[in-house]
Amino acid sequence: MAPENLVWMHEKIIASHALNVKKLSVKNYRNAMSLTDALKSSASGALMIGKYLAPFHFIFSSFYPCMGRSYKMSIGIIGSGALGSNLARAFAKKGISATIATRRGPESLASLISEVGPSIKAGTVAEAASADIVIVAVRFEDLGTALGNLPAWNNRIVIDGTNAVAFLEPGSPETQDPTNPLAAYGIKAIDLGDKQSSEVFSTFVPGARVVKAFNHLDVAALVEPELSGGQRVLFYSGDDAAAKTEVRTLIENTGFSAVDLGSLAVGGQLAGLPFGSLSAINFIKV
Numbered sequence: 001m002a003p004e005n006l007v008w009m010h011e012k013i014i015a016s017h018a019l020n021v022k023k024l025s026v027k028n029y030r031n032a033m034s035l036t037d038a039l040k041s042s043a044s045g046a047l048m049i050g051k052y053l054a055p056f057h058f059i060f061s062s063f064y065p066c067m068g069r070s071y072k073m074s075i076g077i078i079g080s081g082a083l084g085s086n087l088a089r090a091f092a093k094k095g096i097s098a099t100i101a102t103r104r105g106p107e108s109l110a111s112l113i114s115e116v117g118p119s120i121k122a123g124t125v126a127e128a129a130s131a132d133i134v135i136v137a138v139r140f141e142d143l144g145t146a147l148g149n150l151p152a153w154n155n156r157i158v159i160d161g162t163n164a165v166a167f168l169e170p171g172s173p174e175t176q177d178p179t180n181p182l183a184a185y186g187i188k189a190i191d192l193g194d195k196q197s198s199e200v201f202s203t204f205v206p207g208a209r210v211v212k213a214f215n216h217l218d219v220a221a222l223v224e225p226e227l228s229g230g231q232r233v234l235f236y237s238g239d240d241a242a243a244k245t246e247v248r249t250l251i252e253n254t255g256f257s258a259v260d261l262g263s264l265a266v267g268g269q270l271a272g273l274p275f276g277s278l279s280a281i282n283f284i285k286v
Contacts, residue, residue, distance in 0.1 A: 079136065083215075086222045092119050157246055209243035212264055
């Protein structure tokens with residue numbers, strides 16, 4: 001079968017309901033909620049992913065050289081909060097080397113480094129930012145501070161792991177705001193006008209190839225890529241095919257099943273918290 005005839009997530013999403021298979025074009029996708037409804041229409045979204053997408057993943061491995069090969073690019077993680085530290089733990093479990101950094105300096109990471117082992121080292125923010133692939137794992141509000149005064153990105157790959165939300169001060173009046181549907185979760189959406197979050201993010205890393213990933217699940221899930229006899233699905237999106245190939249490889253080598261949602265404009269919106277129609281949905285490929 002020719003690769004152009006294969007069905008995969010970046011071309012079509014297959015969903016099942018009462019054994020009726022529906023095909024939805026992501027490229028011409030107009031209604032985000034209709035995609036979610038299709039994905040949820042089966043009795044179990046996890047089983048749907050495994051039953052209908054896994055066979056195509058196997059076939060596509062013949063055409064995508066990133067699948068199954070070892071990871072050689074250097075990795076930097078900027079941010080050591082819940083996302084950054086759990087990514088470090090996930091990489092360490094698979095023996096993937098990375099440098100993690102925080103504004104507080106390498107010494108503040110001694111406990112984490114002792115926990116995860118020798119494949120992860122603490123460095124300065126500049127050292128982490130000099131890697132082939134840089135994962136930005138800081139709060140959206142802190143992007144300017146975290147990414148300011150760094151060397152030129154020079155076409156390197158930067159993974160946007162952020163979401164356009166602000167964290168509320170515990171116990172503050174904002175946590176009781178009846179007009180904020182997210183107040184109970186301690187967050188509020190940041191108003192970006194008519195811009196996508198990765199569009200804003202890209203302004204902080206001029207000259208980089210941005211890929212959106214590691215942002216749509218609870219960060220605690222990142223340390224457990226294999227679950228219930230299958231693999232958690234991680235979505236990613238971007239506008240540079242070569243950059244997405246490398247990020248896909250990293251995701252798969254960490255133990256997840258990687259699913260391409262297309263461009264940043266499409267995929268970033270679908271998987272971005274808090275209102276993306278695929279955000280916080282935990283699919284398992286079995």
